[in-house]
Amino acid sequence: METTNIKAYGNQSAEAPLKNLNIDRRKPTPHDVEIEILFCGVCHSDLHTARSEWGPTIYPCVPGHEIVGKVKSVGTHVSKFKVGDTVGIGCIVDSCRECQYCKDDLEQYCEPGMTGTYNSPDKNLPGNPTFGGYSERIVVDENYVLRIPDNMDLASAAPLLCAGITTYSPLHHWQVGPGKKVGIVGIGGLGHMGIKIAKAMGAHVVAFTTSESKFAEAKRLGADEVVLSKDEEQMAAYRGKLHFILDAVSAQHDVNAYLALLRVDGSLALVGAPEHPLPISAFSVIVGRKSFAGSAIGGIKETQEMLDFCAEHNLAADIEMIDIQSINEAYERLLKGDVKYRFVIDMKSLKSN
Missing domain, CATH: 3.90.180.10 (Medium-chain alcohol dehydrogenases, catalytic domain)
Known part of the structure; x- marks a missing residue:
């Protein structure tokens, strides 16, 4: 050739x-x-x-x-x-x-x-x-x-x-839209697009970050609420409240803490790619018939x-x-x-x- x-x-x-x-x-x-x-x-x-x-x-x-x-x-x-x-x-x-x-x-x-x-x-x-x-x-x-x-x-x-399709695809697949409360974990290259797209789809968007310095930024991007994920009291306030969570974190983190925030039949989709396996407690998904999933582009x-x-x-x-x-x-x-x-x-x- x-x-x-x-x-x-x-x-x-x-x-x-x-x-x-x-x-x-x-x-x-x-x-x-x-x-x-x-x-x-x-x-x-x-x-x-x-x-x-x-x-x-x-x-x-x-x-x-x-x-x-x-x-x-x-x-x-x-x-x-x-x-x-x-x-x-x-x-x-x-x-x-x-x-x-x-x-x-x-x-x-x-x-x-x-x-x-x-x-x-x-x-x-x-x-x-x-x-x-x-x-x-x-x-x-x-x-x-x-x-x-x-x-x-x-x-x-x-x-x-x-970054756009990696976040759009799971939000679309899990039918994010009006009446849905959606969590976006991580405000980086993927997460910032996740916030924008979920908001444009009509969802109520809750952003989760480990840094208080990102609160104003998350709101600017379109988040309705922002949660400091290191604060157990703030996290507890969302227990059982979210229909869907898009997890865009590529570092090691406790997925069980986020699964606890899902409603019955809620789903968490991972689009970040941590280097090591993430331990999942059986009871994090059994109680509430929750799904831990992933999505590729x-x-x-x-x-x-x-x-x-x-x-x-x-x-x-x-x-x-x-x-x-x-x-x-x-x-x-x-x-x-x-x-x-x-x-x-x-x-x-x-x-x-």
Whole structure:
């Protein structure tokens, strides 16, 4: 298959910092869309994958799955997009398309396994990994490309391709809306979008944080109430009160304390990814017929639905723009939670390398 050599930013080992790389992209085949990348969000997954913490990572590694750009060229059979369109790429660039989940628009649960935007075996270039959005361009089958609504700010739309869909999908699946009291645990890259989306869906939103300094911020984001999770008295006041909880915490924490806040038949869905298992007491779920669940991103159809929902309700991520040359520093700040609430790379900075 014909390829083009382009600029990118990535690393060659778990210990190595990210730096300039040159990578090969396939030239567009009949159903491909070639996208010039304008902005790319920085996700915790990028950091964990680059450092092989969710390993084993395939090196060289070029992270990035919150991609917004312009269509540069299209294959001869492409019907959904044209040159100049504003588009996005999330976490999925291919799947088997034949299993029951792919047929049900749940490509994220593809039985043989979806093809991730980076660090997956590249079906089109055997022996190579897929490379993500820390690069000049990307080539993706049109069926895995998303349309960015016209009224969206492109930089703050980028994190919606992961943080937005990761929170929208469980809120949608568990039918959050008017009359529902919903808890959002953790006010970070995921949690801040969870608050915004749950509020836009019409729910009464209760935000939980370990820091009193985040109370005003949570209210600004749309929370109706804010609870200091370290305060047993404040937590006790919500016992048995919540219909649904979205848990966006990736650090170790006591899930049982939150399960206690659910009503009968309530559900807690985990979207954070703690490094170690979280102990669950049997009685935390038996008493009250409660569910402890998880959720992974969303399929292509639901991701488009999320983008359209966010455009309709004027929702976007709160971002801090950086140049690609600052990515290693950004990773260190990400580990400390020192960002409100998502780094986004202005990819024109790559051209200056």
